[in-house]
Amino acid sequence: MANPVRFINETRAEVAKVVWPSRREVVMTTIMVFIMATLTAIFFFLVDLLIRSGLQGVLSYFGS
Secondary structure: OOOHHHHHHHHHHHHHHOOOOOHHHHHHHHHHHHHHHHHHHHHHHHHHHHHHHHHHHHHHHHOO
């Protein structure tokens, strides 16, 4: 069984090693995430539009 006091001390030591990002890094990363999410949404919208148009064309050609 582990010693709870030792566990807490080791946890504090590990947390002290963490390098937290600066405010600027957080803002830049957040902006990049929004930009990439927007570009991905646009890409999949265009792919969906292309597939839908192609499928409608094929169905109208073979359909009545």
